[in-house]
Amino acid sequence: MDDRTLRRYELRAELFKALAHPIRILLLEKLRERPWCVCELAAEVGIEKSVASKHLSQLKSVGLIADEKRGTLVEYQLVAPCVLDMAACAEGTILEQRRKRLGIAAAE
């Protein structure tokens, strides 16, 4: 196993880690509609703004969203909408597998 390959898998894992929390997926879905500032998102999702800020910072650190300061606000916007298709695909995959397993279990 060469180091370059390992590094690539670490990179992929980092992005999946950023997506591995329901709140972060919800935040991304909101950002698909339009840009939002932190306090709007925190209120919408029902969490502390410090928590929202940290989740958004994680998403930003892997390059999925970008921020822009406007006075005292920080507006976040979606940069890589393709990941949301990935998220929908993830749901499809997991549901399909679940159905298959149930089907097999029923058939046995």
Next chain:
Amino acid sequence: MDDRTLRRYELRAELFKALAHPIRILLLEKLRERPWCVCELAAEVGIEKSVASKHLSQLKSVGLIADEKRGTLVEYQLVAPCVLDMAACAEGTILEQRRKRLGIAAAE
């Protein structure tokens, strides 16, 4: 936020969590080639077989792989190859964003 939507996001997050470790991505890549048993994979990746077993169990629990007993061996096989395209897409996304940010940084 209705509960059903939240549940869907939790489901997606679960699948991403299963993908959020470089060793698990590597295991999936190996399983794309052909079915492998646990001890082969452990040797190939260079980890304890108990660790390999646990990682594989996680991947199985979200329905990405399936197992089949053959004597004393347990052979794992890939069930949802589409997630590997997702993994490659993840890498593409993150690299593209990184390039963009570097480009902007250089231009400023």
Next chain:
DNA sequence: CAATTGTTGGGAAACATTGCAACTTTAGGG
């Protein structure tokens, strides 16, 4: 200056990862 918006840090609780040891199951030799 006061109010609003975000970010950052500490501490606690929950969760994830690893290595080791114990255990189960199967195959095969005597």
Next chain:
DNA sequence: CCCTAAAGTTGCAATGTTTCCCAACAATTG
């Protein structure tokens, strides 16, 4: 049949990481 070896899984303890809340801080507006 009994014993041993090999393959996997599971439990435990140690360590590291995530997540949350709260409080403190920085920055901007009016």
